[in-house]
Amino acid sequence: MTTQRQEQDKRYDPADSTLKFVTRQDDITLDDDPDTLRAEMSCGHAVTPQSLTAWCRSLLDQGQYVFRCPALKDGTVQKCEAQWSYQEVRKLAVLTAAEQQHFEETMAALAAAEYCEFKSCPGCHTCVEREDISNLNVHCTVCSAVTAQAFEFCWQCLRVWKGPGPRSDRCGNNGCTNKDLELLKGCPTTSLPQVQNLDPCPSIRACPTCGLLLEHDRTGCKNILCSRCQVEFCFVCLKLTPACLQTSSYFLPCSDGVAPRQEAIPSWKRS
Known part of the structure:
Protein backbone atom coordinates (compact mmCIF):
# COMPACT_ATOMS: atom_id res chain seq x y z
CA MET A 1 0.00 0.00 0.00
CA THR A 2 1.25 3.47 -0.85
CA THR A 3 2.14 5.51 2.23
CA GLN A 4 1.04 9.10 2.74
CA ARG A 5 4.66 10.21 2.35
CA GLN A 6 4.98 8.39 -0.98
CA GLU A 7 1.79 10.02 -2.26
CA GLN A 8 2.94 13.47 -1.18
CA ASP A 9 6.27 12.91 -2.95
CA LYS A 10 4.66 12.17 -6.32
CA ARG A 11 5.70 14.78 -8.87
CA TYR A 12 5.56 15.33 -12.60
CA ASP A 13 8.78 15.24 -14.57
CA PRO A 14 9.15 18.75 -16.06
CA ALA A 15 11.03 17.18 -18.98
CA ASP A 16 8.10 14.92 -19.93
CA SER A 17 7.12 16.25 -23.36
CA THR A 18 4.02 14.01 -23.49
CA LEU A 19 2.30 16.12 -20.82
CA LYS A 20 0.90 19.63 -21.18
CA PHE A 21 1.88 21.65 -18.12
CA VAL A 22 -0.14 24.65 -16.97
CA THR A 23 0.25 27.34 -14.30
CA ARG A 24 -3.43 27.86 -13.43
CA GLN A 25 -5.12 26.47 -10.32
CA ASP A 26 -5.97 22.82 -9.74
CA ASP A 27 -9.50 22.34 -11.08
CA ILE A 28 -10.28 19.59 -8.56
CA THR A 29 -9.00 21.11 -5.30
CA LEU A 30 -8.83 24.76 -6.49
CA ASP A 31 -5.32 24.97 -5.01
CA ASP A 32 -3.31 27.73 -6.70
CA ASP A 33 0.15 27.31 -5.18
CA PRO A 34 2.45 28.86 -7.82
CA ASP A 35 5.23 26.40 -6.97
CA THR A 36 3.13 23.33 -7.82
CA LEU A 37 3.46 21.83 -11.29
CA ARG A 38 0.10 20.90 -12.80
CA ALA A 39 -0.82 19.01 -15.95
CA GLU A 40 -3.83 19.26 -18.21
CA MET A 41 -6.19 16.32 -18.63
CA SER A 42 -7.69 15.45 -22.02
CA CYS A 43 -10.80 17.46 -21.10
CA GLY A 44 -8.70 20.58 -20.52
CA HIS A 45 -8.83 20.71 -16.71
CA ALA A 46 -5.72 20.96 -14.57
CA VAL A 47 -4.69 18.42 -11.92
CA THR A 48 -1.79 17.32 -9.78
CA PRO A 49 -0.86 13.68 -9.13
CA GLN A 50 -2.24 14.02 -5.60
CA SER A 51 -5.60 15.58 -6.50
CA LEU A 52 -6.21 13.15 -9.36
CA THR A 53 -5.27 10.12 -7.26
CA ALA A 54 -7.49 11.20 -4.37
CA TRP A 55 -10.48 11.92 -6.61
CA CYS A 56 -10.28 8.64 -8.52
CA ARG A 57 -9.75 6.66 -5.33
CA SER A 58 -12.88 8.27 -3.88
CA LEU A 59 -14.84 7.12 -6.93
CA LEU A 60 -13.63 3.55 -6.44
CA ASP A 61 -14.62 3.74 -2.76
CA GLN A 62 -18.13 4.68 -3.91
CA GLY A 63 -18.30 1.65 -6.19
CA GLN A 64 -17.66 3.57 -9.41
CA TYR A 65 -14.96 2.37 -11.78
CA VAL A 66 -15.59 4.90 -14.56
CA PHE A 67 -13.49 7.99 -13.93
CA ARG A 68 -15.17 11.31 -14.75
CA CYS A 69 -13.96 14.88 -14.33
CA PRO A 70 -15.59 16.67 -11.36
CA ALA A 71 -14.47 20.16 -12.37
CA LEU A 72 -16.95 22.85 -13.38
CA LYS A 73 -17.14 24.02 -16.96
CA ASP A 74 -15.82 27.56 -17.36
CA GLY A 75 -18.35 30.17 -16.33
CA THR A 76 -21.04 27.65 -15.35
CA VAL A 77 -22.16 25.54 -12.41
CA GLN A 78 -22.29 22.46 -14.63
CA LYS A 79 -19.80 19.67 -14.05
CA CYS A 80 -17.49 18.67 -16.87
CA GLU A 81 -18.22 14.92 -16.48
CA ALA A 82 -15.73 14.05 -19.23
CA GLN A 83 -14.68 10.41 -19.01
CA TRP A 84 -10.99 9.68 -18.47
CA SER A 85 -9.47 6.39 -19.51
CA TYR A 86 -7.62 4.39 -16.88
CA GLN A 87 -4.46 4.74 -18.95
CA GLU A 88 -4.73 8.53 -18.72
CA VAL A 89 -5.46 8.41 -15.00
CA ARG A 90 -2.56 6.05 -14.36
CA LYS A 91 -0.14 8.35 -16.17
CA LEU A 92 -1.26 11.73 -14.84
CA ALA A 93 -1.89 10.47 -11.30
CA VAL A 94 1.64 8.99 -11.37
CA LEU A 95 0.25 5.86 -9.74
CA THR A 96 2.74 3.77 -7.81
CA ALA A 97 2.92 0.01 -8.36
CA ALA A 98 0.84 -0.56 -5.22
CA GLU A 99 -1.74 2.00 -6.34
CA GLN A 100 -1.96 0.44 -9.79
CA GLN A 101 -2.60 -2.96 -8.24
CA HIS A 102 -5.32 -1.54 -5.97
CA PHE A 103 -6.99 0.39 -8.79
CA GLU A 104 -6.93 -2.50 -11.25
CA GLU A 105 -8.14 -5.13 -8.80
CA THR A 106 -10.94 -2.86 -7.58
CA MET A 107 -11.98 -1.91 -11.10
CA ALA A 108 -12.07 -5.56 -12.14
CA ALA A 109 -14.19 -6.53 -9.14
CA LEU A 110 -16.65 -3.68 -9.72
CA ALA A 111 -16.95 -4.45 -13.43
CA ALA A 112 -17.52 -8.14 -12.73
CA ALA A 113 -20.22 -7.29 -10.20
CA GLU A 114 -21.95 -5.07 -12.76
CA TYR A 115 -21.86 -7.30 -15.81
CA CYS A 116 -21.71 -10.79 -14.34
CA GLU A 117 -23.19 -12.71 -11.46
CA PHE A 118 -20.88 -15.38 -10.07
CA LYS A 119 -21.08 -17.68 -7.07
CA SER A 120 -19.02 -20.62 -5.89
CA CYS A 121 -20.50 -24.05 -6.59
CA PRO A 122 -20.94 -25.96 -3.28
CA GLY A 123 -19.74 -29.14 -4.97
CA CYS A 124 -16.50 -28.20 -6.75
CA HIS A 125 -16.06 -24.59 -5.52
CA THR A 126 -15.51 -23.27 -9.03
CA CYS A 127 -17.11 -19.97 -10.01
CA VAL A 128 -20.42 -20.43 -11.79
CA GLU A 129 -22.33 -17.76 -13.69
CA ARG A 130 -26.11 -17.87 -13.61
CA GLU A 131 -27.60 -17.57 -17.09
CA ASP A 132 -31.23 -17.08 -16.02
CA ILE A 133 -31.34 -14.56 -13.19
CA SER A 134 -34.97 -15.45 -12.43
CA ASN A 135 -34.15 -19.12 -11.76
CA LEU A 136 -32.48 -20.27 -8.52
CA ASN A 137 -31.91 -23.78 -9.90
CA VAL A 138 -28.36 -23.71 -11.30
CA HIS A 139 -26.60 -26.49 -13.20
CA CYS A 140 -22.85 -26.95 -12.59
CA THR A 141 -21.17 -28.38 -15.69
CA VAL A 142 -17.94 -29.22 -13.84
CA CYS A 143 -19.60 -31.35 -11.15
CA SER A 144 -21.86 -32.95 -13.73
CA ALA A 145 -18.87 -33.96 -15.85
CA VAL A 146 -16.92 -35.33 -12.87
CA THR A 147 -19.80 -37.33 -11.39
CA ALA A 148 -21.35 -38.28 -14.75
CA GLN A 149 -24.74 -37.13 -13.51
CA ALA A 150 -26.53 -33.80 -13.41
CA PHE A 151 -25.50 -31.65 -10.45
CA GLU A 152 -27.75 -28.75 -9.51
CA PHE A 153 -27.53 -26.36 -6.59
CA CYS A 154 -29.55 -23.47 -5.19
CA TRP A 155 -28.25 -20.02 -6.01
CA GLN A 156 -29.83 -18.65 -2.85
CA CYS A 157 -28.81 -21.03 -0.06
CA LEU A 158 -25.84 -22.58 -1.93
CA ARG A 159 -26.83 -26.15 -1.12
CA VAL A 160 -27.55 -29.10 -3.39
CA TRP A 161 -30.88 -28.41 -5.08
CA LYS A 162 -33.88 -30.01 -3.42
CA GLY A 163 -37.39 -30.15 -4.80
CA PRO A 164 -38.89 -29.27 -8.17
CA GLY A 165 -37.44 -26.57 -10.38
CA PRO A 166 -37.08 -24.07 -11.85
CA ARG A 167 -38.11 -21.71 -9.05
CA SER A 168 -37.47 -18.04 -8.39
CA ASP A 169 -38.32 -17.86 -4.68
CA ARG A 170 -36.59 -20.77 -2.91
CA CYS A 171 -35.60 -24.43 -3.15
CA GLY A 172 -36.89 -27.26 -0.95
CA ASN A 173 -34.11 -27.02 1.65
CA ASN A 174 -35.09 -25.88 5.13
CA GLY A 175 -34.06 -22.30 5.82
CA CYS A 176 -33.73 -21.33 2.16
CA THR A 177 -34.79 -17.70 2.32
CA ASN A 178 -33.81 -14.52 0.54
CA LEU A 245 -39.67 15.42 -10.57
CA GLN A 246 -42.54 15.73 -13.04
CA THR A 247 -44.96 16.13 -10.12
CA SER A 248 -42.66 16.97 -7.21
CA SER A 249 -39.24 18.45 -6.41
CA TYR A 250 -36.06 17.35 -4.67
CA PHE A 251 -37.05 18.60 -1.22
CA LEU A 252 -40.84 18.18 -1.26
CA PRO A 253 -42.98 15.08 -0.62
CA CYS A 254 -43.81 12.90 -3.62
CA SER A 255 -47.22 13.26 -5.23
CA ASP A 256 -47.83 9.52 -4.78
CA GLY A 257 -46.62 9.53 -1.18
CA VAL A 258 -44.23 7.03 0.37
CA ALA A 259 -43.95 3.76 -1.55
CA PRO A 260 -44.69 0.72 0.64
CA ARG A 261 -42.06 -1.79 1.62
CA GLN A 262 -40.84 -3.73 -1.38
CA GLU A 263 -41.94 -7.36 -1.48
CA ALA A 264 -39.73 -8.35 -4.41
CA ILE A 265 -36.24 -7.41 -5.55
CA PRO A 266 -36.04 -6.16 -9.14
CA SER A 267 -33.89 -8.17 -11.56
CA TRP A 268 -31.40 -6.16 -13.56
CA LYS A 269 -32.21 -6.50 -17.25
CA ARG A 270 -28.89 -5.39 -18.73
CA SER A 271 -29.07 -4.15 -22.30
Missing part, protein backbone atom coordinates in the same frame (compact mmCIF):
# COMPACT_ATOMS: atom_id res chain seq x y z
CA LYS A 179 -31.97 -12.59 3.25
CA ASP A 180 -32.06 -9.37 1.23
CA LEU A 181 -35.82 -9.64 0.90
CA GLU A 182 -36.18 -10.34 4.62
CA LEU A 183 -34.09 -7.23 5.29
CA LEU A 184 -36.33 -5.12 3.06
CA LYS A 185 -39.43 -6.38 4.85
CA GLY A 186 -38.07 -5.94 8.38
CA CYS A 187 -35.85 -2.85 8.27
CA PRO A 188 -36.79 0.10 10.51
CA THR A 189 -38.17 3.34 9.12
CA THR A 190 -36.14 6.50 8.68
CA SER A 191 -36.70 10.19 8.05
CA LEU A 192 -35.08 12.60 5.63
CA PRO A 193 -34.72 15.82 7.65
CA GLN A 194 -34.17 18.12 4.68
CA VAL A 195 -37.31 17.00 2.83
CA GLN A 196 -40.33 19.02 3.98
CA ASN A 197 -43.29 17.31 5.68
CA LEU A 198 -42.16 13.83 4.71
CA ASP A 199 -43.65 10.78 6.40
CA PRO A 200 -41.21 8.08 7.60
CA CYS A 201 -40.15 5.59 4.95
CA PRO A 202 -38.26 2.26 5.02
CA SER A 203 -34.57 2.80 5.75
CA ILE A 204 -33.45 0.32 3.08
CA ARG A 205 -34.61 0.21 -0.52
CA ALA A 206 -33.82 -2.03 -3.47
CA CYS A 207 -32.76 -0.07 -6.52
CA PRO A 208 -35.72 -0.24 -8.94
CA THR A 209 -33.31 -0.76 -11.83
CA CYS A 210 -30.78 -3.36 -10.65
CA GLY A 211 -32.05 -4.52 -7.24
CA LEU A 212 -29.00 -3.47 -5.19
CA LEU A 213 -29.94 -2.73 -1.57
CA LEU A 214 -29.23 0.87 -0.63
CA GLU A 215 -29.55 3.06 2.45
CA HIS A 216 -30.03 6.84 2.37
CA ASP A 217 -27.48 8.79 4.41
CA ARG A 218 -30.28 11.19 5.50
CA THR A 219 -28.51 14.24 4.09
CA GLY A 220 -29.52 16.32 1.09
CA CYS A 221 -32.49 15.60 -1.12
CA LYS A 222 -34.67 12.51 -1.33
CA ASN A 223 -32.98 11.14 -4.45
CA ILE A 224 -30.14 8.64 -4.42
CA LEU A 225 -27.68 7.41 -7.05
CA CYS A 226 -27.24 3.65 -7.25
CA SER A 227 -23.56 2.77 -6.96
CA ARG A 228 -23.95 -0.29 -9.20
CA CYS A 229 -26.11 0.72 -12.17
CA GLN A 230 -25.57 4.49 -11.82
CA VAL A 231 -29.31 5.19 -12.12
CA GLU A 232 -30.76 7.88 -9.86
CA PHE A 233 -34.13 7.29 -8.23
CA CYS A 234 -36.33 8.70 -5.49
CA PHE A 235 -35.80 6.91 -2.18
CA VAL A 236 -39.35 7.82 -1.14
CA CYS A 237 -41.63 6.91 -4.06
CA LEU A 238 -39.12 4.61 -5.86
CA LYS A 239 -39.68 6.31 -9.21
CA LEU A 240 -36.70 7.21 -11.35
CA THR A 241 -35.72 10.82 -10.64
CA PRO A 242 -37.03 12.33 -13.93
CA ALA A 243 -40.45 10.73 -13.37
CA CYS A 244 -40.61 11.84 -9.73
